[in-house]
Amino acid sequence: MPLISFLIRNYNEVDALEKCIKSIRSQECESSIEIIVVDNESTDNSLEIAKQYNAKTFTIKRGEFTYGKALNLGFENCSGEYVFTISPHVKLLTKYFVKDFEHLLTDKKLGGIRFLNISSPNLVFNHVKYDILGPADMLNRKNYVDIWDKLLACSCCLINKEAWEKQRFNETIGGNEDKLWTIQTLNNDYNIVYNFPAYYIYHIEVPLLKSSSKYFAQMVTYHKINNLSLPKWYNFLINDFKIMLGHFKQGLRSFHTVRRARNNVFKTKHSL
Numbered sequence: 001m002p003l004i005s006f007l008i009r010n011y012n013e014v015d016a017l018e019k020c021i022k023s024i025r026s027q028e029c030e031s032s033i034e035i036i037v038v039d040n041e042s043t044d045n046s047l048e049i050a051k052q053y054n055a056k057t058f059t060i061k062r063g064e065f066t067y068g069k070a071l072n073l074g075f076e077n078c079s080g081e082y083v084f085t086i087s088p089h090v091k092l093l094t095k096y097f098v099k100d101f102e103h104l105l106t107d108k109k110l111g112g113i114r115f116l117n118i119s120s121p122n123l124v125f126n127h128v129k130y131d132i133l134g135p136a137d138m139l140n141r142k143n144y145v146d147i148w149d150k151l152l153a154c155s156c157c158l159i160n161k162e163a164w165e166k167q168r169f170n171e172t173i174g175g176n177e178d179k180l181w182t183i184q185t186l187n188n189d190y191n192i193v194y195n196f197p198a199y200y201i202y203h204i205e206v207p208l209l210k211s212s213s214k215y216f217a218q219m220v221t222y223h224k225i226n227n228l229s230l231p232k233w234y235n236f237l238i239n240d241f242k243i244m245l246g247h248f249k250q251g252l253r254s255f256h257t258v259r260r261a262r263n264n265v266f267k268t269k270h271s272l
Contacts, residue, residue, distance in 0.1 A: 001030040001102055004158075005080030009070045010088050011040035014049055016204075017088040021053045024086070029098040031105075038074040040065050068169035068177040071154065075164050081105075083161050085154040085178075089204040093118065100198045101158065111190030112182065113158040114150065115198045123195060130196040138186050143226035144179075150194040154178040155202055163190050173224075174217030180225055 006024050010017055017037070024035060035055035039047055041062045050057050058077055060070050075083055082105060101113055116124055133150055144151070152159070157178070167184045169177045182192055223230045 001032070002081040002105055003032045003034065003079060004082050004084055004098065005078035005161075006033060006035045006084045006086055007071070007074040007078060008035070008037045008055075008086055008088055009040070009067070009074065010037055010042060010046050010050075012042045012044045012046065013088040014042070014044045014046045017046055018049050018053075019091055020086065020088045021050070021055060023090075023092040023097075025053060026095045027092070027098045028095045029102060031098060031102055033098070034079060036074050036078050038070045040070070066171050066173075066177075067154075067175065068171040068173065071169045071177065072171060075161065075168075078161065081161055083159045083164070085157055085159060087155040087202065087204075090156045090200050090202050093199045093201060097198045097200070101196060104193060107191070108162075109189070109191050111160050111163045111185040111188075111192050112152045113196050114152050114192065114194040115156050115158075115196050115200055117156070118199050118201050124199065127195040128197055130193050133186060133192040133194060135186055135189050135191075138183070143228065144183055145226055145228075148179065148222075148226075150192070151179045151182040152192060152194075156200050160190065163188065173221045175214065176218055176221040176225060180221070183225070 008017065008020065021035060024033065027033060035050070035053065037046070037050040037055050037057045039050075039057055039059050041059060047057050056077065058073060060073055071085065074085075104110055104113065113130075116127060118124055131150070133147060137147065154177075163185050164181075166188055167181060169181050171177075173180065186192060220230065222228075
């Protein structure tokens with residue numbers, strides 16, 4: 001079985017990073033594993049933790065960072081025939097995660113594999129067997145809207161390094177570099193396996209301003225890649241405001257529910 005390089009892009013995520021690396025190191029499989037961390041000048045002790053688990057570390061300067069550039073730097077330093085890109089916020093849910101897909105690695109036309117996030121219960125429930133996208137799925141397309149959720153997501157996916165050598169990640173766009181790469185790789189005559197039944201969990205709490213800016217960048221590239229007209233800028237702000245308002249309402253309901261429950265407990269205790 002080939003060497004698999006696990007590539008993690010990291011910035012000040014020491015706690016999540018350690019959990020992620022532990023889930024990688026726990027794998028029981030025939031393939032050999034190496035871990036590569038591309039760090040964006042973290043100010044916590046991320047690098048020390050990475051080295052503690054025998055991960056190789058490389059640094060990309062904060063002013064030079066783009067998602068695609070960090071990926072390309074990582075791939076350049078990965079020794080594996082296959083590169084498993086994974087967010088520090090991801091935890092592989094079983095020690096047989098790698099073992100479950102190893103039988104696919106004999107296929108030289110395999111461009112990559114997209115796995116199943118358990119926070120998508122619909123997908124998990126409906127997929128006990130994987131599906132395949134191929135070059136034929138690219139013929140006569142004006143856009144990729146209907147297959148967008150089947151394209152690779154570099155938060156947790158496997159990529160054939162040979163396919164990357166033919167097509168590097170775009171280093172200029174602000175998001176969806178993984179989706180664009182998948183489209184280009186399909187056009188390079190590789191296949192993509194999606195909804196493969198190996199499961200992970202992705203958990204992150206991101207400040208509203210940061211999540212809004214990332215969402216905006218991703219929506220811009222989504223429309224550009226799919227050759228769609230871009231909605232007016234205020235539509236993005238309205239959508240983000242609706243999301244924020246929804247979270248606020250949910251929090252308010254939770255507050256009142258807890259308060260009522262507490263008061264009921266208090267009354268019950270004092271009525272005995």
